[in-house]
Amino acid sequence: MAEITVTVDGVSYVDHVEPRMLLVHYLREVVGKTGTPIGCDTSNCGACTVLMDGASVKSCSVLAVQADGAQITTIEGMANGEWHPLQRAFHEEHALQCGYCTPGMIMAAADLLKENPHPSNQEIRDGLEGNLCRCTGYENIVRAVRRAAEAGVSE
């Protein structure tokens, strides 16, 4: 077992974990942050995307021990009293149906807008290439990210 200190959504946790524990299992089963779901074994679906020290990562493809000392932001840490502009935009543009991909999609979009505050539609599509959605056909997700960008989400 390894001791790790991880800050998740602003709260610091010290835990002993097996080295093989995946960050996503740590978040879900040790910290109790079930807002981040798991959709695949190969890092293709992106459902488990979180921010690690501000950059998007797939938490199924990071070991919890590799997150020692890191700041993790999950979908549960996005709202700050009120919804994050991306959360609002996803709601307003009907950019989710079943919602399973949504946490990862919003985290990936947050990273995208940090890198590129005013993306074109194609840049939004390319920036979300690592996140699969089976419900929406992506049209409204692109609209939502554009809407959040127009609302100045990165500021």
Next chain:
Amino acid sequence: MTTQTETHEAPAGELGKARLRKEDDRLITGQTSWTDNITLPGLVHMALLRSPYAHARITRVDLSAARAQPGVIAAFAGADLADEQGSMPCVWPVTDDIVMPAYPPMAVDEVRYVGDAVACVVARDRYAAADALATIDVDYEPLPPVLDMRAALDENSPKVHEAGNKCYEWTLANGDIDAAFRDAPVVIERDYVQQRLIPSPMEPRSVVCAPIGDEYTIWSATQVPHIVRILLSLVTGIGEHKLRVIAPDVGGGFGSKLEFIAEEVITVLVARRVGRPVKWTESRSESNMASHHGRDQLQRIRIAADRDGRIRGLSVDLLANMGAYLKIVGPGIPLLGAFMYNAIYKMDAYSFRCTGVFTTTTPTDAYRGAGRPEATYAIERIMDELATELGMDPLEVRERNWIKHEEFPYTTIAGLTYDSGNYEAATAKAKELFRYDELRREQSERISRGDPVRLGIGVSTFTEMCGLAPSKLLGQLKYVAGGWEYASIRVLPTGKVEVVTGTSAHGQGHETAWSQITADALGVPFEDVRVLHGDTLVAPKGMDTYGSRSVVVGGTAVHSACLKVIEKARAIAAKLLEAPPEELEFTGGAFQASGGGQSKTIQEIAFAAFDAHDLPDGMEPSLDSDSTIDPANFSFPHGTHLCAAEVDTETGMVTIRSYVAVDDVGKVVNPLIVEGQVHGGIAQGIAQALYEEGVYDDAGNLLTTTLADYLVPSAADLPSYVTSRTETPSTTNPLGVKGVGEAGTIASTPAVVNAIIDALRPLGIRDITMPCTPERVWRAIESARSLGDPSARQNGGTA
């Protein structure tokens, strides 16, 4: 009768309003209750060992090492559960002589596909369960796999089951098919392949079972909690009244969760054995192997027509892959297509035959559209071939054959009565949005300048049958359940309203749409309505969600229950207002005598029903009302989808340049939700056309077990869609709705492939098997080129 087609405008009432969804709050903040999120005191984790062989005899299962692993509570092989696990049921035995082999939830002596469950371990956490799984020792004696459907039907083929590989043969015929083909000036025959698809909802399946005494609560990522409850009771012998099934938040289904799964049975039996709550959650690779697959049909379609394009007859012969066992409605999937090959077209004769075949592959069942996409693909592809043969524009040959809007209701050659539709209006609108004529010009310009990137235009004028389904019809088709739906309206003392629905959404937005239907009918604020669903304790009756049935049948039930509430409220209002009930008008949520004066709101009446101080004599103190609705007919959404695709003839790469969808789904409860369903549907249809295929090797190993090999497209791979609607209300339900869940998927696959073939037809290409991968497109081009001068073949070789 002439049906009314409107273009939509912003509505005055709740119906048709673009309400933002109530569901979103929990889904965008991570407060969702997916089944895998559920934790219970004492919860233990189950993992399943699955067969690595397509077909083998199990000669020994040694669980001793697994049982000795730290943290392992129990381990079971199929033989350990044999006495209590029963056989997985199929509820659609389509013929009297259908072969229905035993389907043990956990294989006992023989495995019949890679992924068949063989043993399980239960451990304190999922890591320990995974480790223990790796220590199980199973001896298999390999048996020959059965993979090819045609070969499987050969009498010398190895058998999947003792009774043989032919599962059933089902036919439908109307009109004199021989006469239609005899002396027909044009006869075209084509073979199309509906490749095997893996539905791939983003949430893998998951089951939790909590045993308390002899009662069981089961959470499952399912579309069909009510069906699961009944079937679980029948298979395990546990009384239905002792079972509570909950479908919490469910992360997509697309038919893959329209299933009663072996893992539900195993989880319940194992929970009973260990006396603790048990959770099983599959991985994606497990899901790809063991969650049911869709499509996988071989289609032979023949069309006979006159030189002016009029269709004389259509004949269809199918082989449908059942996989290794019969899933709950697997055999019936091709039947849903049987009524749809004739599509929107008039003809003199039709014959259909389907042969269901067993193979040693993952069993198949419903996948978005279920039978109808297959049918629509084949007819829409061959309509393009007919247009080519006749030298007509593909839209023209369709128009010559389709049912005119003034001809509804129209009884088709397949025997269904389409209540309403307006194919002319949808097509005209689509053509305009698409800039059809302009793109046709560009297409020929590219050919004349020898551009290696060709442009093609694909047409799909589709219809489908939704609103499953009139129970009587289901009975005639040997489906062993009804097609009704249930709703209950509970008016709370404070005037808030609870809607209980038997449909159970997994992304479709019922909580929002049903709130709109209720708010509209009762005149209460949208925000004051709460929709309860997906728990057999809360919503005790229901037929669940599949087949684009929810709004048509379930929405109608909600509406009908609301009308009963209003009639109860009217009696109380009459008493309170001292007016005859029949003179009261109900508008805006209040009763008022037609002459004016005092009024009583539905909320005031709700409280009056609660305090019950002043009710009419003999009246029960409640406004609550139930309704169970059996639909009178299917509903028939339709539309015209147009796709422009660019094909790079050097590499075979296909790029969709533009996509226009004009759908007519009747009246619309919420246009945002409708548009979202169309978008997602189109994406899945495009995915079938271009990307997805479940592939087995010669030994029966599934090669596409991960999302790295089974290519679900991302935002970067898909185009933007232009969507619009025409509105021709359904005449068979009071809301005028038709259903929209599957329309996009049904329409888009042929639109895309027709576009690809349209681009390549000048090279002499008339078909490419789906998915139209760059390699397949390139090979088609190469083989056309190697055949020499394409123009010579074009004149003589289309039939």
Next chain:
Amino acid sequence: MIPAKFDYVRPSSLDEAVSALAGGGEDAKVIAGGQSLLPLLRLRLAYPDLLVDVGGIAELRGVSDQGGTLRIGARTTHYDIVGDPLIAAHCGLLAEAAGTVADPAVRHRGTLGGSLAHADPAGDLPAVILALDATLTARGPGGEREISAADFFVDYLTTALQPGEILTAIKVPKLGDGWGYRYEKFHRTAQAWAIVGVAALTRRSNGQVAEARIGLTNMGPVPVRATAAESAAAGVSASHDALRSAAAYADEGTQPPGDLHGAPDYRRHLARVLTGRALAAAAGV
């Protein structure tokens, strides 16, 4: 799915890492970003006893200018490479190709050294490194040694690294004036592996292609140079037709695999077409 058990160390210096790796023997493995390794662990296709995490070793990260070459630390991420000004100025091909690896989240974690040491011939960066004539630095119990890119890729998923050796840096000669580049990646979906990829570099001089270097992704068990096409392109006029003619030799000497996404003959065809396109783009025509 869940990895099998392993031990884990996270040394803070390269020396510690080397001795930890040596101590772990044959079943010890280096993990950097883990973007190739973790899926293999989860699917239980790899069973290391020990993972030596080099993620804490500062000297392995970053790009420095060493005169004629750039030194890129092995655990410099794809993301860092895409945005690095030195790489943009002196070997932009690497940044262009790194930008096509997987997706943004994977690029945040995945490293150049990890991609090269994993040596998947379908990976994008091995062929690029080969085309750039880079030199790889490895540190082992016996000290440091340099391995040319041409000698580094030995077989499918196999490199010249000895057990106990850690890839520490990649030295890339700066491209001088007149060089242009292009990475042509052909894949079915944005996330999918390249069916074929072509990394092309050309040096233009007086309207001609004076020199061409071409690395091929997924055209054999290891990344390969399209030497016949390189020779054919050298000295031709910088025109579509001439470069396409040269590209006709692109598949010479390759042994492309056949799989779900392409048979060998299709890959050969793609290599020719894509090489023509990559050369033309690199030469600015």
